[in-house]
Amino acid sequence: MITLNHGLSGYVCGRVVMPLLKRRSPLSERAMGWAFFLGAMLPDVDILTRLVGRPVYFADAWYAHRHASHSILGTLTLAALVGALLLRLFARSQACARGRSYAWLVGCLWCGGLLHILGDLYTPGRPLPVLWPWPGTYGAWRHIGWFSPYLLWLFLATLAIGWAAGALPWRWASLRRWEGLRRWAPPRALRNASVWLLYCLAAYRWIDFMLTSRYESWSQWEAYHLTLLPEAMIFPVTRGVGLMWRLFTG
Ligand SMILES: [Zn+2]
Structure with a gap:
């Protein structure tokens, strides 16, 4: 899907589960909504490889477009890194940054990332290495969801x-x-x-x-x-x- 659609789909799905989450989470509804939105766009951060060059972006390497960043492990890693960065920027206290807030933030970001993978599995002709670093690709189901x-x-x-x-x-x-x-x-x-x-x-x-x-x-x-x-x-x-x-x- 286009990156904005990914973000919006993450936000909408996040709102669906919000009544369950807000009972237990130390984060506000707004923070969790943003985390779903941002997390659902994170896998496309591989666009940064385009700065190095077009061949790098479209390469068949782990860092290229739709490779490690579009896997279960890759989305978890991105969520952990971005969650740490966000808490460093926005957390009101260090205790908050080290505690449950971080786990919840990473969880919401990761759920967004997993929704991104789900959306991209439908892209025709572009299977994803969902279980990276294990071999094997999945998806490419030739549906229209990738851009609509x-x-x-x-x-x-x-x-x-x-x-x-x-x-x-x-x-x-x-x-x-x-x-x-x-x-x-x-x-x-x-x-x-x-x-x-x-x-x-x-x-x-x-x-x-x-x-x-x-x-x-x-x-x-x-x-x-x-x-x-x-x-x-x-x-x-x-x-x-x-x-x-x-x-x-x-
Ligand atoms: Zn993608």
Whole structure:
């Protein structure tokens, strides 16, 4: 998948399990949400090898694109390193940095990384060394999940609605001149449950899309997306992603 879609899928899935996590975690919901988002993009940090050269990025070596960074061990290592860095930057005390917070942060980052692997297994013609350093590659299932403007809009719409449901107009109602709106605000528990259900539906649709879509050719990809979205929501995204891809890999 494109890196942003990975991050958004991680965030959405993180919100689904949040009611379970927040009961035990020393981290805030916001911190865990960011950790899922960031962790789900971390495997694509292998783009840094592009700085050395295009042949290095596309090489068949452990450090190249979609190699060690896209394995169970690689995602755990990245999560451990980035978790330590984040706590060093943001932790309020050293005791916090050494304790449960670190384990929870690494856990959320790693779960994001594992979701990244899941999303990339569907990329046609690009199997992943999931069990690296053990040999063997998996995936390349020829589905469309690896790049889809439909998924991008799905995630963005979910986040926008979720945010709006949490913030508007109930938060504005705290302003004096919107005082009257408070009476119309649904109970907080109902709002939270509705937003959670929305994230569940988005996560389900993401998985369902990756399982049921098929990739045969670029023209079939276009025709399939035109059954899901208006043209104006597809091609600006493909042009933007194409530009970025050429910029980083050309
Ligand atoms: Zn990837």
